[in-house]
Amino acid sequence: MAGRKNQKVQIQFILNGEQAEVAFAPHKTLLEVLREDLQLTGTKHGCELGECGVCTVLIDGQPILSCLALGLDAEGREVTTVEGMATAEGLHPLQETFADLGAAQCGYCTPGFLLTAKELLEKNPAPNRDEIKEALSGNLCRCTGYIKIYEAVELAAARMRGEQAEPARESIYGIE
Amino acid sequence: MALNNGNGKPRRVVGKPFRKVDARAKCTGETRFADDITLPRQLYAKLLRAPVPHALIKSIDVSKAQKLKGVVAIITGKDMPIPYGILPVSQDEHALCIDRVRFVGDPVAAVAAIDEDTAFEAMNLIEVDYEPLEQIASIEEALRVSEPRIHEYGIEGNIHKKVSLEFGDVEEGFAEADLVREDVFFYEGNTHLPLEQHAALAHFDADEKLTLWSATQTPHYVHRALAKVLGIAASHIRVIATPNGGGFGGKSDPFNHEVVVSKLAMLTRRPVKVTLTREEVFYCHRGRHPVLMWIKTGVKRDGAITAMHFRSILDGGAYGSYGVASTFYTGALQTVTYNVPRYKFEGLRLFTNKPPCGPKRGHGTPQPRFALEAHLDKIAEQLGLDPVDIRRNHLAPAYSVTANYLRIGSMGLGQCIDKLVEASGWKEKFGKLPYGRGVGFACSSYICGAGLPIYWNSMPHSGVQLRLDRQGGVCVQCGSIDIGQGSDSILAYIVAEVLGIDPFDIRVITADTDLTPVDLGSYSSRVTLMTGNAALQAAERARELLTIAASEKLGAPIENISFAERRVFDVENPETGVSFAEAVVLAESKFGTIGTVGSYTPPRSPGRFKGAGVGPSPAYSYSAAVAEVDVDAETGIVIVDRIWIAHDIGQSINPTLVMGQVEGGVYMGLGEALMEEMAYRGNRNVVHKFPSMLEYKSPTTLEMCDVKTILVEDPDPNGPFGAKEVGQGPLLPVPPAVVNAIYDAVGIRIDEVPATPEKVLAALKSKAQGKEGRYGPLGVPAVDWPEPSRVPTPAEGGDGKEIPPLAAHVKD
Numbered sequence A: 001m002a003g004r005k006n007q008k009v010q011i012q013f014i015l016n017g018e019q020a021e022v023a024f025a026p027h028k029t030l031l032e033v034l035r036e037d038l039q040l041t042g043t044k045h046g047c048e049l050g051e052c053g054v055c056t057v058l059i060d061g062q063p064i065l066s067c068l069a070l071g072l073d074a075e076g077r078e079v080t081t082v083e084g085m086a087t088a089e090g091l092h093p094l095q096e097t098f099a100d101l102g103a104a105q106c107g108y109c110t111p112g113f114l115l116t117a118k119e120l121l122e123k124n125p126a127p128n129r130d131e132i133k134e135a136l137s138g139n140l141c142r143c144t145g146y147i148k149i150y151e152a153v154e155l156a157a158a159r160m161r162g163e164q165a166e167p168a169r170e171s172i173y174g175i176e
Numbered sequence B: 001m002a003l004n005n006g007n008g009k010p011r012r013v014v015g016k017p018f019r020k021v022d023a024r025a026k027c028t029g030e031t032r033f034a035d036d037i038t039l040p041r042q043l044y045a046k047l048l049r050a051p052v053p054h055a056l057i058k059s060i061d062v063s064k065a066q067k068l069k070g071v072v073a074i075i076t077g078k079d080m081p082i083p084y085g086i087l088p089v090s091q092d093e094h095a096l097c098i099d100r101v102r103f104v105g106d107p108v109a110a111v112a113a114i115d116e117d118t119a120f121e122a123m124n125l126i127e128v129d130y131e132p133l134e135q136i137a138s139i140e141e142a143l144r145v146s147e148p149r150i151h152e153y154g155i156e157g158n159i160h161k162k163v164s165l166e167f168g169d170v171e172e173g174f175a176e177a178d179l180v181r182e183d184v185f186f187y188e189g190n191t192h193l194p195l196e197q198h199a200a201l202a203h204f205d206a207d208e209k210l211t212l213w214s215a216t217q218t219p220h221y222v223h224r225a226l227a228k229v230l231g232i233a234a235s236h237i238r239v240i241a242t243p244n245g246g247g248f249g250g251k252s253d254p255f256n257h258e259v260v261v262s263k264l265a266m267l268t269r270r271p272v273k274v275t276l277t278r279e280e281v282f283y284c285h286r287g288r289h290p291v292l293m294w295i296k297t298g299v300k301r302d303g304a305i306t307a308m309h310f311r312s313i314l315d316g317g318a319y320g321s322y323g324v325a326s327t328f329y330t331g332a333l334q335t336v337t338y339n340v341p342r343y344k345f346e347g348l349r350l351f352t353n354k355p356p357c358g359p360k361r362g363h364g365t366p367q368p369r370f371a372l373e374a375h376l377d378k379i380a381e382q383l384g385l386d387p388v389d390i391r392r393n394h395l396a397p398a399y400s401v402t403a404n405y406l407r408i409g410s411m412g413l414g415q416c417i418d419k420l421v422e423a424s425g426w427k428e429k430f431g432k433l434p435y436g437r438g439v440g441f442a443c444s445s446y447i448c449g450a451g452l453p454i455y456w457n458s459m460p461h462s463g464v465q466l467r468l469d470r471q472g473g474v475c476v477q478c479g480s481i482d483i484g485q486g487s488d489s490i491l492a493y494i495v496a497e498v499l500g501i502d503p504f505d506i507r508v509i510t511a512d513t514d515l516t517p518v519d520l521g522s523y524s525s526r527v528t529l530m531t532g533n534a535a536l537q538a539a540e541r542a543r544e545l546l547t548i549a550a551s552e553k554l555g556a557p558i559e560n561i562s563f564a565e566r567r568v569f570d571v572e573n574p575e576t577g578v579s580f581a582e583a584v585v586l587a588e589s590k591f592g593t594i595g596t597v598g599s600y601t602p603p604r605s606p607g608r609f610k611g612a613g614v615g616p617s618p619a620y621s622y623s624a625a626v627a628e629v630d631v632d633a634e635t636g637i638v639i640v641d642r643i644w645i646a647h648d649i650g651q652s653i654n655p656t657l658v659m660g661q662v663e664g665g666v667y668m669g670l671g672e673a674l675m676e677e678m679a680y681r682g683n684r685n686v687v688h689k690f691p692s693m694l695e696y697k698s699p700t701t702l703e704m705c706d707v708k709t710i711l712v713e714d715p716d717p718n719g720p721f722g723a724k725e726v727g728q729g730p731l732l733p734v735p736p737a738v739v740n741a742i743y744d745a746v747g748i749r750i751d752e753v754p755a756t757p758e759k760v761l762a763a764l765k766s767k768a769q770g771k772e773g774r775y776g777p778l779g780v781p782a783v784d785w786p787e788p789s790r791v792p793t794p795a796e797g798g799d800g801k802e803i804p805p806l807a808a809h810v811k812d
Helices: A030-037 A093-101 A110-123 A129-136 A147-160 A169-173 B023-028 B063-067 B116-123 B139-144 B170-176 B219-230 B256-268 B278-284 B323-329 B366-383 B387-392 B413-424 B487-499 B527-554 B580-591 B655-674 B734-746 B757-768 B805-811
Strands: A009-015 A018-024 A056-059 A062-065 A078-080 B043-049 B055-061 B071-076 B107-113 B127-132 B159-167 B179-187 B199-204 B210-214 B237-241 B272-275 B291-299 B305-315 B343-350 B437-447 B462-468 B474-478 B506-510 B561-564 B567-570 B573-579 B594-600 B620-631 B638-648 B706-712 B789-791
Touching (some): A018 A030, A093 A147, A110 B023, B043 B278, B063 B071, B071 B256, B107 B116, B107 B256, B199 B256, B256 B272, B291 B366, B305 B323, B305 B366, B462 B580, B474 B527, B527 B567, B527 B580, B620 B734, B655 B706, B734 B757
Parallel strands (some): A009 A078, B210 B237
Antiparallel strands (some): A009 A018, A056 A062, B199 B272, B291 B305, B437 B620, B462 B594
């Protein structure tokens, strides 16, 4: 048992835009491979059964739950984690607005929300509130009540469309 | 010395929507949570947990597990025989059970192995022989079964704590009333469900010093518990609380896994990590107590309360935890919203064979608040009063002392109600919406930190150390831990405001028992008020040193020296000044290395009776909410469309963070109102029905309602810049506002949360059959309540002390 368990498999894939190669025990989930074998701890674990969404990563641009995928599933694919969102030029607009609007409180669910929202905005640059709720319904957040997350996604979407958008006064100070 | 402390000047930081100092790291994956830390040669630990709810441990055989390749150490209860617990009066936990298990999930052995899979495999090879004991699954069973006792301490049988307090003569008050009403309510238990599972990593170094990194809200108490259980000097233990991936009260106790990895690290001389599974997090629990409540209130025709009598029976689960405090909290804050001239409280906490209950957001107060606000709704209806008016017309006065000796400071509830009524369109909606649609109203209040420490001492509750370096760097150090609420940022904002620098210039070091002065922890909504005041004092002391040095250099009078935009200058001649960094050089040249400290101790509370320790606070926050709901009479499904909430924050240190706490509190209250519950199979080993996120229902984006927030700022003299709490209070009015709205929508009373579709349908059915349209408990079990401690109220000239028992009898 112990011997077989330790026999590693090796895969090649594109990780955050760079060629990557990693060897791991074949039963490991993509989440475990990212966190334990590649030290990319930005991807989180929360429920072990695909319910909470904190382990969300993008495979070929699509959000998937890395706790339900095997590391082997990444072979030859493009994987994006939260560590791949910012560039030398700066943060992704979503990262900027999540930080500024308080959409990240404890921050544990944040990577999953950011990646899910990133895919949403790539598909739909001007989502309405209901479309945002629908897209994010697989990600749980226990801190924010989701409101600041919606507002951050809307603000980032506007900025990504090239608009000079600022947060609504109500979202910062409440209604007068 | 007439120091210019900047009072009255426009504020540059406080009240402004700066981002949090750690916000970007949380959006890039850089924040290191406990499980993100890995050390060379690290082992992994697993805890073997009991599959039975109540049993004696006859034997534990670890021999097979020990032989498994990769297993490095196995420990059992006898390796850590010293008990611990968060409260000095409840030292009833062992890191691993020694002779008895008390709930499904109680740990009995632990393994350290080279990897997690091996530890798991070894855990399954440990053989434990249990001798089952009668299980106690409910309030009723705990009251009925006195043997076996789950614990050998407590009042008697399975009664952990019994409380009886009477302030003034309630019978006299009931006699004066025009209406006396009694109601019974039940609030089901629920859990914090932080997205981060608890994790801890221990390292015992070559100099025999222990370091523990842990996802804890209370590093100071963990530090104390480790020193006690491990038998090593506290000075040789360092506890570093890692940023919590959500706490909500669930990471506030010292936990068995923290002791276990520490012990294993000492035994193996290798770092040992444990990360709990989601199922284990359900067993850690310490969440909302299920509470059965009875309330009796006497009122005049105009709704003025003449007396109130409140009883609560708490299902405590298998250990003490914070339970004694929780019990008192179910009876403490009824008096701080409306004027209650005479008040009696009886409380009871029971031990049952379930995961221990403890503090969850609102600690012991959402349950009685739910009961009180639903009860008042019924009284208003009976008197023909608007639910808003019955509350608004009888508010507890600001700057007063309640019948149970809580000192109220600023009190913005009236403003909250007025703004809320207008914003929500209450008058146009209440009683006027079509069948199936309704609005409900409720108010609440919460403490801004407990007035007394958990273990008796006369030292500060919070300390801050400030270090200024000659290149202008400022480092603030404090024992507080950021659990997402933004406490690190609050420290930086307050120091930045006082020293006239940018919050992002400041380095914040928190929650490290080797480096930071003690702060008691992130619980009881104490952090902004207490660490804020400590930071304010430390910063003002540093400002004083810089002021003196700059005044000499600039030849300007001391009272003219001002701080802003990273400059220290003569306010009458702003061109005359030095940079902040130069001011530090001047001060360091004059005084030596610049470091200051600040600390905060809450004011003494006026209560002197036994039991007066729970409820006092330096200040109280206030909230009021209106819920608008849609009830589907066919399915029983309740959809909350929108909640308007007004919160008296005193003064926002940062409005964005305040808004986030309000919205998060509403969210968590909504989950408790509609769906969240810790449910057990009482007839099948008291197993948790669904210890997973799939089946423990919590609101997703699709269930979460729209929230309209109104911030009311009624500064409190005890708060830093007038600030009060917001982390817990806004949860409180939500469950009662929702059930009151259900009544407005379809005319049924749901006197038990969560208000699930089954309960709504049952009440609708009962109403259709001409019976009472209600779902809820029918009564409370008979309890042999003790003679109350009688405390004359302040209005009666009381001095806060109880009447000696003999005199009380004479009075009877």
